[in-house]
Amino acid sequence: MDTMRERFVSTMSRLLDEDPRLAVVLAVIGHESFREVERRHPHRVIDVGIREQLLVGAGGGIALTGMRPIVHTFASFLVERPFEQVKLDFGHQGVGGVLVSAGGSYDWPAGGFTHMSPGDVALLDTLDGWTVHVPGHPDEAEALLRLAAKGDDRVYVRLSAQTNVRALPVTGAGFLTVREGNHGAVVAVGPMLDNVLAATEGLDTTVLYAPTVRPFDGAALRRAVGDTGAAEAVIVEPYLAGTSTAAADEALADVPHRVLGLGVGRRELRKYGEMDEHLTAHGLDVRSLRARVSGFLTGVA
Structure with missing residues (x-):
C-alpha cells in the first residue's frame, strides 16, 4: 500500500492535468516527486525554496x-512557522x-521537535473558516484531496505516516458510526481508529470515526451519547490532547456531560525513538487506550 504522501503526489499530478485552475506550491520538500508533472505544467508547479513564509x-x-x-510541506513549516x-x-x-501537510505529530522522530507539530489543528482553531480533514488511509486522503481541490474555501489536509488497515467512505462532512x-x-480521529477499535473491543460503547474534524459534527456526538443521564464522550486525536474538547462541550452544552480528550501530551519527548514508541509514550497505544477509556466511561464493561 502506498503512503498518504505518495497518494498526494499521484492524485495532485492527475488533478494538475485535469484542472488548469490548480497550482502546487512547494518549499523544496516534495519537489522531486513532481518533476514529471512539472515538465507538462512548468508554470503550475512552483518551488519557492526553503522560505516557508513565502510559501504560504x-x-x-x-x-x-x-x-x-x-x-x-511538513506541518511544522506549513502552519506553525508561517x-x-x-x-x-x-x-x-x-x-x-x-x-x-506531512509529518504529523511525530511521524519522523529522528527529525526532532522542529519536524513535529502536535499543535497544528489547535492553532488553526484560532482562525475562522478552515475545514480540517484528517484522513486515516491513503484512499481517504485521495477522496478528501479531490474534494478540497474542487472547492473555493480554506482547507487543511493533515497527512500522516500512520494509517488504518482499511479505508472508510468519506464525504468531507460528518462522523461515521463504526460501532454502536x-x-x-469514543470519537476516533483519522489514523487513531484502528487502535480505538482494538482498545474498545467488547466494551458497550459507541465508536464514531472522524476523518473531518472541522466543522466538528456535534449532532453525531449528541445522538451517540443520548439524552438521558450524564452524557460521556472520549475524543482520541493524533495531535494535541484536548484540541476538540471545547467543540464537544459546546455540542453537549444543554445536557450534563463529561468529556475526556486524549492525544499528544504537551511534554516534549527528547529522545528520537520510533513512531510506535511515541504513540505509547503519549498513551495512544491499544493497551493504554483501553485502560483510559474503560476507566472514564461508566457502565461499559
Whole structure:
C-alpha cells in the first residue's frame, strides 16, 4: 500500500492535468516527486525554496488571481512557522486554498521537535473558516484531496505516516458510526481508529470515526451519547490532547456531560525513538487506550 504522501503526489499530478485552475506550491520538500508533472505544467508547479513564509504568501497571492493553490510541506513549516501568513494572506484577504501537510505529530522522530507539530489543528482553531480533514488511509486522503481541490474555501489536509488497515467512505462532512453501544461514545480521529477499535473491543460503547474534524459534527456526538443521564464522550486525536474538547462541550452544552480528550501530551519527548514508541509514550497505544477509556466511561464493561 502506498503512503498518504505518495497518494498526494499521484492524485495532485492527475488533478494538475485535469484542472488548469490548480497550482502546487512547494518549499523544496516534495519537489522531486513532481518533476514529471512539472515538465507538462512548468508554470503550475512552483518551488519557492526553503522560505516557508513565502510559501504560504505565494499561495495567497495565487489565490487572489482566481487560481486554487495547493500548498505543501511538513506541518511544522506549513502552519506553525508561517502562521502570520496563514492568518493574513488567506484569512484576512478572504481567499481560499488547500494546505496539505506531512509529518504529523511525530511521524519522523529522528527529525526532532522542529519536524513535529502536535499543535497544528489547535492553532488553526484560532482562525475562522478552515475545514480540517484528517484522513486515516491513503484512499481517504485521495477522496478528501479531490474534494478540497474542487472547492473555493480554506482547507487543511493533515497527512500522516500512520494509517488504518482499511479505508472508510468519506464525504468531507460528518462522523461515521463504526460501532454502536449503550454507554457513551469514543470519537476516533483519522489514523487513531484502528487502535480505538482494538482498545474498545467488547466494551458497550459507541465508536464514531472522524476523518473531518472541522466543522466538528456535534449532532453525531449528541445522538451517540443520548439524552438521558450524564452524557460521556472520549475524543482520541493524533495531535494535541484536548484540541476538540471545547467543540464537544459546546455540542453537549444543554445536557450534563463529561468529556475526556486524549492525544499528544504537551511534554516534549527528547529522545528520537520510533513512531510506535511515541504513540505509547503519549498513551495512544491499544493497551493504554483501553485502560483510559474503560476507566472514564461508566457502565461499559
